[in-house]
Amino acid sequence: MNLAGTVHLNKTGIAIFAIGFLLIFYYAFLRDTSSMNNIRTINLKELLQTSILAANEGGLEVLKYKNTNDIRSKGKTKEGANDSVTMADLKSHCVMMGTIKSYDKRIRVISEEAVDKCDYTGSDRIIKLSEIDELVDVNVPVDDVTVWIDPLDATQEFTEGLLHYVTTMVCVAVKNRAVIGVIYQPLIKKWYWGWVGVGLSDKNIQVKAKSDDFIKIIVSRSHKGAVEQMIKSSQLKNFKITTAGGAGYKVLEVVKGENDVYIHTTNIKKWDICAGNAILDALGGKMVDLKGNLIDYGYDSNHIHENGLIASTKSDDIYLNKFVNN
Template identity: 45%
Template sequence: MNLGGIIYLNKTSIGIFSGALLFLFLYMTSYKNDLNNVKLNRSNKINMHKLLNIAIKAAENGGREVIQSKDNINIQKKGLTKEGLIDSVTTADFLSHCAMMRTLEHFYPSLKIVSEEAKTRCHKNQYVDLSLPISVDENESVEFIEEDVTVWIDPLDATYEYTEKLYKYVTVMVCVAVKGKPIIGVIHKPFDKSTSWAWVNTSKSKDLYGQVHNKDEDILKIIISRSHKGQIEEVLHKNFNNKIQLVIAAGAGYKALEVAKGNVDAYLHITAIKKWDICAGNAIINALGGKMTTKYNEEIDYSNGDNVKIENGLIATMRNHNLFLEKL
């Protein structure tokens, strides 16, 4: 029995067969691309309510490491500041960084994060609490494309004062920027066990409600850096005819909150400062109706970590911003 045979295909049959194969190929490719696009669209959206809760958790996890390390810190020198002071970093900075990164990346593995201690090598066996209590109601759904979102973290602000046990100035901060604009700020004070946060045009923590701002314009209260003064005292006394009260403090986060809470009229800085120091405070002040700019009234771009330094000073106010622009 001959089961074999020869199939003869003419040009028309070959054309139909080739067309069918091409159609099948294009269909499968399109289907695969559609699936990929669906997956991309699902994973490429970030729920801001959820991210705010995660940011609060990250700051508190970092703060826990700061407290636990206070009696057992190894101090290293990064170098000297322009003012000639030692720029310190401690084991607490590193541990806080790793706890914060672990928290953020657990929920959003591909999130763009900029940290002061980005070069730190983290140990996988470091314990981090990854439970997520709901600090902010997540019923609403506000989403942004992930590629537009940049998160800035400062694992330990006021490190120098931390080594001196001046704990009231110490903060741990998280900031969320969308297309370069800071919209969510979280400032955690680990030794006070308090967390202040605000989201532009949306909500804020209870401690930021009902702040009363100084109405006495004869004497302005201005907060300046304890360790990075530059020539600011001389400049301010000259330009304001000594009608000011200077408050000397440490930590950009601490000083920004003093402005946000109405305890001072302005936070002024005339030397260089890093964006992770000010992003969270910038977001909170913006959310409360205030303003933070360079001394040339330039808004600060937080799009990415390519340029982290602000060279043109800083002015943060809740009112009368133009007055300080003119004087500084």
């Protein structure tokens, strides 16, 4: 008995077999590769460019509504302060969200404002920066990306006419870390950006040396919390405390060397601090909570950061470590 048998294939059978094999190979391998390259990844250099455009567009909206008195309350903060929202906040949200979603609708975006309907259809403006064109292309899985936007940081100061404190901010987090930060100051039409491990908007930024016996500390003018008590408990003798509005503004004051350390002890929203965190990291600095932990910016993380923060342009800052340890 011939158990092996004999198989005869004609030309038609061979053709069908070959086509079937190619289809299996395409769906099993080539289609998956194409999906990873063209659908499931996102280019961070392009997203940085889009983030700068979004912050700029939001800033233009903020200035349009600077003289309006449409102020509403979203309720009270945990500390009892009024949590205000203005038409400028809402309009800025719409154009910033629309700009990012126009680039890639798959991106998960978390904004300070929740707007049910926006009439924004996109902008024809293009901001092309030569220094960004020179950067490397980095592609990451889109599911790892979360974009945090603050359409108007320092709303209270905005309502008081203190526009120099106002910023619009965009932050790109990859997994749970702040990687790209953009802070735009609409009043003076200037933006700062940082991409951790890749580059900075101002290559001439120099971290100023400071005397070990004197430190300049910047804190919130409306949410001082227990900062002064914490400083006193650190036994620091020579220091100066400056109050200011807006987390973005305070980070920039540290970045520019006008202040040495930014300290905050009460709750703060992550869209307020994510962009500044990325810029400080890109500069070689650090932003951590008051226990020394890095801040989680993952999509599923709590939008409220509850453990305070301390930020410096130097990751090994002796004062940063001094306050964290107290």
